[in-house]
Amino acid sequence: MTSEQHTFTQAVALLQQGKVSQGIELLKPLTHNSEFAEKALQILFKVAMQQQDTETAISYCQQLVSIAPTKFDYVLTLVQLSLSCGELEIAKNALLPLYETNPQQADICFQLGKIERKLDNADAALTYLDQARVLSEQFKVPALIEISFVHNDQLHQPDSAIKYLEQAISADSNNLQAHFALANIYEQLGDKDKAKKGFQQVLKIDAFNAMAQARLADIETFTERDAIDYERASLAILQRESDDIACADIYYALGKVFNDCKNYQQAWHYYVKANHYNKKYLPAYDRQSVEKITDYTLDRNIVLQEANSSITPIIICGMFRSGSTLIEQIISSNEQIAAGGEIAYLHSSLFNLIGDERALANKAKEPEFTDGYKEQLILRAEGALYVTDKRPENYLYLDIIKQLYPKAKIIWTERDIKDNSLSAFFQHLGPSLNYAVSLNDTLHHYEQQQRIKSHWQSRFGDDIFTLNYDQLVCSPEQVLEQLFSFLGLEYSDEAQRFHNKSGTVSTASVWQVRKPLYKSSSGRFVNYLKHIQADEKSYLDAKALLNR
Incomplete structure (x- = not known):
């Protein structure tokens, strides 16, 4: 057994014994050894993820991609991890070599298009997304939706965005994201009737969609009778909803509804609950x-x-x-x-x-x-x-x-x-x-x-x-x-x-x-x-x- 093999075996044993810091210190030098680098980095990456140290995990994943650039699993992991913490440039730079090798792979085109959109690079985003749409039926609807986001958010062309969303809905009539995005644009344009119909269509497809239910509250001015009906439907959604953000959406909406009919005590009750849920996932305000x-x-x-x-x-x-x-x-x-x-x-x-x-x-x-x-x-x-x-x-x-x-x-x-x-x-x-x-x-x-x-x-x-x-x-x-x-x-x-x-x-x-x-x-x-x-x-x- 070589000294490197002995070090690797010893490091794994230490990690299994729960002696994490000691195991890490033994593995780090092996990342520079061509024979053991990949194995050492794989373990170091897993340890960093277990410790929820995303920055270090990204660094190890980047090193894995650099020594094995053709392994799509490494690249995909790096892309997903980078996107989850907003490191868009890292994700983009990981995907570009794969795209240059195989520009006909629709999933790579689609991911690059999404990233370029989030980086506000409208022309590049449209190029990649259009490629993905043409290359694969699987990515046709998702690409059309992303293209609509570019036209609405970056190019300020809501009419074009609406056309792309209508194409997406024509291809997949039950696509929640497309219906929601369309309703959202009509809301931004101030078309109350179309916005309302759009969010109602989302609820027809998914009766417990918290976001659509919450958005309907903003469109109408509620009477006391309407507020009671809205409250009943919203509480039914809350019974099934486990996501804190969605719960906050509903509670803010309920506050608005009861504010409309001047039931300020009930409105205050719901606004307090809304902010309670909002605090769960927002970073604390640091004075x-x-x-x-x-x-x-x-x-x-x-x-x-x-x-x-x-x-x-x-x-x-x-x-x-x-x-x-x-x-x-x-x-x-x-x-x-x-x-x-x-x-x-x-x-x-x-x-x-x-x-x-x-x-x-x-x-x-x-x-x-x-x-x-x-x-x-x-x-x-x-x-x-x-x-x-x-x-x-x-x-x-x-x-x-x-x-x-x-x-x-x-x-x-x-x-x-x-x-x-x-x-x-x-x-x-x-x-x-x-x-x-x-x-x-x-x-x-x-x-x-x-x-x-x-x-x-x-x-x-x-x-x-x-x-x-x-x-x-x-x-x-x-x-x-x-x-x-x-x-x-x-x-x-x-x-x-x-x-x-x-x-x-x-x-x-x-x-x-x-x-x-x-x-x-x-x-x-x-x-x-x-x-x-x-x-x-x-x-x-x-x-x-x-x-x-």
């Missing part, structure tokens, strides 16, 4: 980390050159649920302003560098970065001179934006923080908005935003307009005349026609902005005050907020 991000933003001093662009962004920022979508709908009713929606580009490119000023500056200076954002604006402009970007996190990058686009205007939306906190608490939000599950955490996040706002006002005060939602709904003409004057445009009754505006809206305010201006959301906190105070835990959580 210290948020304060560090604020400090990094306040302390940096980056110098950039102006970007060469004929299009000027209008940045709409502030707290989530503070009226940003409403403002975008109103001002983009003016023909010189196009609605860009929440453009993810700046935040996704810059956020991970926010704690390293040099790296952030270098990124912001890259022509590839500046050209990339310009392309996002052009894609949405449709001939307009201005494009809105209402990604909430953009308040972190106003120094970068104002240097690249000196003429950029910033609209900072605000509303009574008690109403704002409650509105966020009533929405099923994702990991980046994890403060919303706690009224006090929302207040903390707001206070950090206000620190940054004061800083930017000292630098760019003339180009920042604070728009107060409560003032807007009370005196729309007065507020909007001031806003349009700030933008250098003439106000022409946009408040009277914004709700009839065509185009997609893909935020939680999709149905609210399809209505004329209304005041019922202003002062909404009063409806829930006694229920918060009666709920001891919630009262303690809201104590600081109530003192505002």
Whole structure:
């Protein structure tokens, strides 16, 4: 027996005895031995997976792929593992050599198409997905659905997306994903009847589909009788549902339904349950980390050159649920302003560098970065001179934006923080908005935003307009005349026609902005005050907020 064989045998024995760290240390040197590398890496990968150390597992899997690039199982494992933790580039780089060897393999084409879509590479995504659709009947419908996502989300062509989804449904009439995606697009377009029929069709195929049931709640305004019927059907779904995300969806929907019929006690009961489920899988809100991000933003001093662009962004920022979508709908009713929606580009490119000023500056200076954002604006402009970007996190990058686009205007939306906190608490939000599950955490996040706002006002005060939602709904003409004057445009009754505006809206305010201006959301906190105070835990959580 060679010394390497002896070491390998000894390492396996140690692992079997539960002496994991010792076994790992013996195996690591063997990963550089051509005879034992593959076996050692296989074991190290399994150990890393057992320890739920995904980053290390990916590293070992990459090494397996490098020494055995033709073994599809290794590549597939690396792809699935990378995708599960958002490492899209790793997954893509693992698949490309296989594609180059066999470009006629439909499953590889399909996976590459999905990855390129998630990387916002629309042209590459469509190329791969179209190949998969043509190469294999098995991938025809899934590829058509993915192609529809590209047209709707990246290319902003909802009509084309609808056509591809209709083709998918024609080929597979019971495809839940296609029906749901179609209903979702009609919802974004504000077509209430078609959206409702679409989600109802999903429930015909799957009577216990929690997501479709939850989405129906947003479409209608419920009476007390309707609410009881909806509650009965929803509770039946909850009895069978084990997924925490789906349960949260249903409970948020039930809260909305009982809020509609002004049964605030029951609505509060369901909203509390919804946030209980949401907390189970959201990362905990880290106040210290948020304060560090604020400090990094306040302390940096980056110098950039102006970007060469004929299009000027209008940045709409502030707290989530503070009226940003409403403002975008109103001002983009003016023909010189196009609605860009929440453009993810700046935040996704810059956020991970926010704690390293040099790296952030270098990124912001890259022509590839500046050209990339310009392309996002052009894609949405449709001939307009201005494009809105209402990604909430953009308040972190106003120094970068104002240097690249000196003429950029910033609209900072605000509303009574008690109403704002409650509105966020009533929405099923994702990991980046994890403060919303706690009224006090929302207040903390707001206070950090206000620190940054004061800083930017000292630098760019003339180009920042604070728009107060409560003032807007009370005196729309007065507020909007001031806003349009700030933008250098003439106000022409946009408040009277914004709700009839065509185009997609893909935020939680999709149905609210399809209505004329209304005041019922202003002062909404009063409806829930006694229920918060009666709920001891919630009262303690809201104590600081109530003192505002």
